[in-house]
Amino acid sequence: MAEKLLEIKNLKTSFRIRDEYHAAVDDVTLTVNKNEVLAIVGESGCGKSALAFSIMGLHTRAKIEGNILFKGEDIANVAPSKLNKLRGKNMGMIFQDPLTALNPLMKIGDQIGEAILLHNNTLSKSQRREKVVNLLQKVGIPRPEHVFEQYPHELSGGMRQRVVIATAIANEPELLIADEPTTALDVTIQSQILDLIKDLKDDMDSGIVLITHDLGVVAEMADRVAVMYAGQIVEVGDVLTLFEEPLHPYTRSLFNSIPNAHGTQDKLHVIQGIVPALQNLPRSGCRFAPRIPWIDEAAHEEQPILHEVKPGHFVRCTCYKHFKFPEETKEEQHHGVS
Amino acid sequence: MGFLEVKDLKVHFPIKGGIFGRTVDHVKAVDGVSFTLEKGKTYGLVGESGSGKSTTGRAIIGLNKITSGNVTFEGNDITANNRSRASFRKDIQMIFQDPYSSLNPKKRVIDLVAEPLRNFEKLSRKEERIRVQELLELVGLSPESILKYPHEFSGGQRQRIGIARAVALKPKLIIADEPVSALDVSVQAQVLNFMQEIQNELDLTYLFISHDLGVIKHMCDHIGIMYKGRFVEEGTANEIFESPQHIYTKRLVAAIPEIDPHKREELKKFRLEVNTEYEQAYNDYFDEEGLAYGLKPISDTHLVALPEKG
Numbered sequence: 001m002a003e004k005l006l007e008i009k010n011l012k013t014s015f016r017i018r019d020e021y022h023a024a025v026d027d028v029t030l031t032v033n034k035n036e037v038l039a040i041v042g043e044s045g046c047g048k049s050a051l052a053f054s055i056m057g058l059h060t061r062a063k064i065e066g067n068i069l070f071k072g073e074d075i076a077n078v079a080p081s082k083l084n085k086l087r088g089k090n091m092g093m094i095f096q097d098p099l100t101a102l103n104p105l106m107k108i109g110d111q112i113g114e115a116i117l118l119h120n121n122t123l124s125k126s127q128r129r130e131k132v133v134n135l136l137q138k139v140g141i142p143r144p145e146h147v148f149e150q151y152p153h154e155l156s157g158g159m160r161q162r163v164v165i166a167t168a169i170a171n172e173p174e175l176l177i178a179d180e181p182t183t184a185l186d187v188t189i190q191s192q193i194l195d196l197i198k199d200l201k202d203d204m205d206s207g208i209v210l211i212t213h214d215l216g217v218v219a220e221m222a223d224r225v226a227v228m229y230a231g232q233i234v235e236v237g238d239v240l241t242l243f244e245e246p247l248h249p250y251t252r253s254l255f256n257s258i259p260n261a262h263g264t265q266d267k268l269h270v271i272q273g274i275v276p277a278l279q280n281l282p283r284s285g286c287r288f289a290p291r292i293p294w295i296d297e298a299a300h301e302e303q304p305i306l307h308e309v310k311p312g313h314f315v316r317c318t319c320y321k322h323f324k325f326p327e328e329t330k331e332e333q334h335h336g337v338s
Numbered sequence: 339m340g341f342l343e344v345k346d347l348k349v350h351f352p353i354k355g356g357i358f359g360r361t362v363d364h365v366k367a368v369d370g371v372s373f374t375l376e377k378g379k380t381y382g383l384v385g386e387s388g389s390g391k392s393t394t395g396r397a398i399i400g401l402n403k404i405t406s407g408n409v410t411f412e413g414n415d416i417t418a419n420n421r422s423r424a425s426f427r428k429d430i431q432m433i434f435q436d437p438y439s440s441l442n443p444k445k446r447v448i449d450l451v452a453e454p455l456r457n458f459e460k461l462s463r464k465e466e467r468i469r470v471q472e473l474l475e476l477v478g479l480s481p482e483s484i485l486k487y488p489h490e491f492s493g494g495q496r497q498r499i500g501i502a503r504a505v506a507l508k509p510k511l512i513i514a515d516e517p518v519s520a521l522d523v524s525v526q527a528q529v530l531n532f533m534q535e536i537q538n539e540l541d542l543t544y545l546f547i548s549h550d551l552g553v554i555k556h557m558c559d560h561i562g563i564m565y566k567g568r569f570v571e572e573g574t575a576n577e578i579f580e581s582p583q584h585i586y587t588k589r590l591v592a593a594i595p596e597i598d599p600h601k602r603e604e605l606k607k608f609r610l611e612v613n614t615e616y617e618q619a620y621n622d623y624f625d626e627e628g629l630a631y632g633l634k635p636i637s638d639t640h641l642v643a644l645p646e647k648g
Contacts, residue, residue, distance in 0.1 A: 043522045157387060186386040186549050187593040191609065194595075213523050216552070216595030220602055239599045257527040259556030260597055267534075268527035268556070274492050 002033035005207040006055070006175055011066035011076070013047075013054045015278065021063055022278045024050040026231035028066075032175065032207040037198075039210045039222035039239075041254065045275040047231040048211045049096070052177050055209070056093050057083045070175065089119040092173035096180040098160035102152040108163055109148035112136070115170045135166040140192055158189040165193065169200055176200060177209045182217065194221055215258055219243060224312075227251045230275065230287040233306065237313035247315045249295070249323040250288050256325065269325060286317040294326055295319055340374035340410075341543055342398070342511060347371045347407035349390070349397045367393040369567035369629070370407070375511070380537070380544040382558030382575070384551065384590075390567040391547050395513045398545070399430050411511070428458050431504040435516040437496035441488040447474070447499060448484040454506045473502040478532065494525030498532070505536060513545045518553060530557060551594050555579055560639070563587050568630040570623075573640035583642040585623045586630075589616045 008030045014021035025047045032038045040048050053059050055068055057075065068076040070091065075083060087093075095101035103111055112132045116123065123131065129148070136144035139162040152160055161181065168176060178197060182190040194217065201208055210221055218225055218239070225242045227235040227250060235248040246252050256269035273291045281287065286300035304317035347368055355362035368390040375381045383391040396402040398409055400416075409417050416426045431454075434440035441450055451470045455461060461469065471481035477498040479491075488496055497517065504512055517533070518526040530553065536542060548554050554561060555575055562572045563586065571584040582588045592612040596605055622645060624630060633641040 043524055187551060187595075188386065188589060191593040191595070214595065216597050219597050219599045220595045220605070222599075243597070243599050254523065255597075257524050258597070259527075259530065259552045268531055270528045270531060271524040274494075274525075 002036065004031055005034050005036075005071060006030075006032040006209075007067070007069040008051075008055070009067040009069070011051070011054060011064070011068060013050055013059065014063045014065075016061065016063075017279050020279075022281065024062075024231055024278055025054060028228075028231075028233055030226060030233065030236070032209055034174070034207050035201060035205045036223045037201060037208045037210055037221050039212060039218040039225045040228055041213060041215065041218060041225060041251075042228035043213060043254075043275050045277075046228045048228055049179055050231075051228070052093070052179050052209065052211055055177060056087060056091060084118075088115050088173075089171045090173055091175045091177070092168035092171070094165050094168045094176065094178040094181045096183065098157060098164045099152070101164050102160060104152050106151075107148070108136075108150050108152065108155070109133075112163070112167050112170055115167050119171050131170075132166075135170055136163075138169075139163075139166045139196055141166075158185050161185060161189075161193065165196065172204050173206060174204070175207050175209070177211070179211045180213075181210070183212070183214070190217070197221070215255065216260070227254070230281050232287060232316065233314075234288065234316045235314065236306070237310075241310065241313050247309065247313075247320040248288075248317070249292050249319060252323070252325075253292075269327075286319055288317070289319070292319070292323065294329070295323060299323075341377040341412065342375040342545075343408070343410040344374070344394075344398065345372050345408040345410070347394065347397060347409065348405040349393050349402050350405040366567050367402075368397060371562075371564070371567070371569055372407075372633075373562050373569070373572060375543055375545060376560075377510075377543055378537070378541055379559040380546050380557050382554040382561040383545065383547045383564060384549065384554055384561060385564035386549065389564040391549075391564050392515050394564070395432070395515050395545055395547050399432050399513055400427070401432075428507045429510045431507065431509040431512050433497075433500055433504050433512060433514040433517045436520050437493055437500055438520070440500055441496060443488055445487070446484065447479075447486055447488070450488070450499060451484075451502050451506060454503060458507055469506070473506055476505070476536065477502045492525070493521050494528055497521060497525075497529050501529075501532070501536075505540065505542075508540065509542070511543045511545065513547070515547045516549070517546075519548065519550065526553070533557070551579075551590070563590065566629055568643070569633055569641075570630045570643045571641065572633060573637075577637075577640045583636060583640070584630075584644075585616050585619050588612050 008028055011025055011028045012023050013025040014023045028051060042048050054064055064076050066076060067074050109132050112135060113128050116128055116131060133144045133148060136147055141147050141159060141162055182193050197208060200206055212218060222239045224238050226233050227248065229250045235251050246255055253269060253271045257271060259268060271291055285302060286304045289300050299319045299322040301318050306314040306316050308314050348370055349368040350364040350366050352361040353363045353365060371394055383394060385391045393402055397404050404417055408415060411426055448470050451473055452466050455466060455469060470484055474481050474483065479495060479498055518529050521529060537544065546557050558575050561575055561578045563570050565586050571578065571587045578587060579591060582591050589612050592609050630643040631645050632643060634644050635641050
C-alpha cells in the first residue's frame with residue numbers, strides 16, 4: 001500500500017462575490033501518495049488553480065471548508081505562521097507565470113538563497129551560495145555563477161521558469177505542486193523541465209500535483225489523473241485507464257478537441273458554450289449538462305455522485321452511459337436510413 | 339510564380355551604445371530567409387521563442403523594417419516601405435496573438451471592426467453598420483453585439499473580433515501570429531475550426547506562426563522550421579513530421595509529448611538518443627557561429643540546411 005502524503009477531504013473553497021460565497025472548489029476529495037504524480041486536468045476556470053492555492057494556504061480571503069491532511073496533520077485554516085514552517089520546506093510550488101513569480105528587484109541568487117535561509121539558517125553565506133549554484137546547475141542553467149548575479153529581466157522565459165523551479169525544490173520538498181509549469185515554454189525546454197520534475201520524484205520520493213490542460217504532458221508524466229469541471233472532480237483514474245477508456249463526456253470532449261502532432265483528425269471537436277462564471281455555476285444536477293444539450297435530461301442524475309466503475313476509476317453522473325458526440329449520432333442515423 | 343515570395347529576407351535591429359548612441363552592433367533577428375506561399379494554402383512558420391518567426395511575419399506586412407531582401411506579392415514588389423505599398427495593405431492582414439491586448443478597450447465592437455473599412459472604403463453609416471453585422475455573423479457573433487465593448491467578451495470571442503477585423507477588407511493573405519496560444523483548449527479548437535472554414539469560404543492564404551507543433555500539424559500544408567533567424571528545414575507537413583532530416587528538427591519533433599501513456603518509456607529512450615545525436619552532431623550541422631547553413635533540396639518539396647561538404 002502506497003504511503004499517503006496528502007489527503008484532501010471534502011474540500012470546499014468559496015469566494016465572496018457581492019456578499020455571497022460561491023464555491024470554486026466544491027467538495028473535492030483526493031489523495032496524493034509518495035512517489036506519485038497526480039495530474040489535475042481541466043479548462044481554465046474549472047478550479048484547478050484554486051485547489052492548488054488552497055493546499056498551499058495562499059488564499060487570503062476565501063472560505064475554506066473540509067480537511068487538507070498533510071502527513072496526517074490538518075493544514076486547512078491553520079495560522080500562516082504555522083504554515084510558513086511547511087511552505088517552501090516540506091511543500092513547494094511552481095507557479096504558472098515565471099515573470100510575476102520572481103521579484104524583479106532581487107538577484108536570482110538571493111531569491112533562491114532566501115528560500116534556503118528561511119528554513120535553514122545554519123549555513124554560512126558561502127555554503128548557501130554553493131547550494132544555490134548547485135541548484136541552478138541541477139535545473140540546467142548554463143553558467144550558474146553568472147546567472148546567480150543576474151536579475152529576472154535578463155533571463156529568457158525558459159530560464160526564468162527554471163529559476164522558479166529551483167526555488168521550489170531548494171529545500172527538497174516532499175510535496176511539489178506544479179501549476180502549469182510548462183505552458184509558456186517551447187517543446188524542447190518543456191521536455192527538459194518535465195524530466196527534471198520526474199527526477200525530483202525519483203530522487204526524493206516526492207509526491208507531485210501537476211496541474212495542466214495539456215493531455216500530452218499528462219500522458220508522459222502522470223500516474224493518476226483527476227479531471228475537474230466547474231469545481232468538481234468529474235473523473236479520476238490511473239493514467240492508462242483514463243487514456244484508454246475515458247468515460248465522462250467532459251474528459252472525452254477534451255481528448256477530441258486537441259490538435260495532436262501524432263493524430264490525424266480533420267476537424268476538432270468544439271465543446272459548446274464556455275465554463276460558466278463562478279457566480280453562475282449550476283449548483284444542482286450535472287454541471288456539464290448545459291454543454292451537451294443533445295443528451296437527454298433523463299440521462300443525468302439529479303445529484304450526481306462519483307461512481308466507482310472499476311477499482312480506482314471514478315466517474316461522476318450517469319450521463320456517460322448515454323453520451324455520444326453529435327457526429328457519431330449523425331453517422332448512426334445515416335446508417336439507419338441507408 | 340508564387341503567390342507570396344520572400345527572397346533572402348533580412349531584418350537586423352541595431353544595438354545602440356556609447357555616449358552618442360551610435361550603432362555598435364546588430365541583432366540579426368531574421369538572417370536570410372526565403373520561402374514561397376501558394377494561394378489557398380497554409381504555410382507554417384515554427385521555431386522557439388527568439389527564432390525570428392514573428393519578426394518574419396511582421397516584416398512581410400510592414401511592421402518591421404526590412405534590412406535587405408525582397409517580398410513579392412502576386413508579382414509586385416512590396417518590399418519598399420512607402421506609399422506604393424498602401425494598395426497591398428488591404429490584401430494582407432494580420433491576426434495577433436493576444437486577444438486581450440490587441441483590441442482597444444475603449445472602442446465598441448462596431449468601431450473596432452469598421453476601422454479597416456473606414457481606412458479604405460467610403461461607406462455611409464448605414465452601409466458600414468450592415469457590413470459590420472455581416473462580418474460578426476461570419477465569425478459567429480450575434481449582430482446585436484456591435485455596441486458592446488471588448489471586456490464583455492470571452493477570450494475566444496475576442497479572438498473572433500480580431501479575425502472579423504482581419505477579414506473585413508476581404509484580404510488574400512492573412513498572417514496569423516500565434517492566434518490560439520493565449521486561448522484555452524476548447525476555445526482553441528473553435529478558433530482553428532473557424533479559421534479553416536473561412537479559408538475555404540474566402541479562398542484565403544495563411545502564414546501561420548506558432549510554436550505549438552500540434553496546432554501546426556493540424557493546420558499547415560507546408561512548414562518552415564526556423565532557428566536563430568534562419569531556416570533549418572522546409573517541407574510538407576508530412577515530410578517534417580514523418581522524416582525530419584536536420585538534427586534540430588529531429589530534436590524538436592522528438593520533444594512533442596505523445597498522447598499515449600504506453601509509449602512513455604519508448605519515447606524517453608528515443609529522446610535520449612536524439613539528444614545525444616544532437617550534441618554530437620551539433621558542429622556538423624551548424625557553422626562556427628552556431629548558425630544554420632543554406633538550404634539544399636533533397637526532394638522537390640523538402641529542403642534541409644546541410645553543410646557545404648557532404
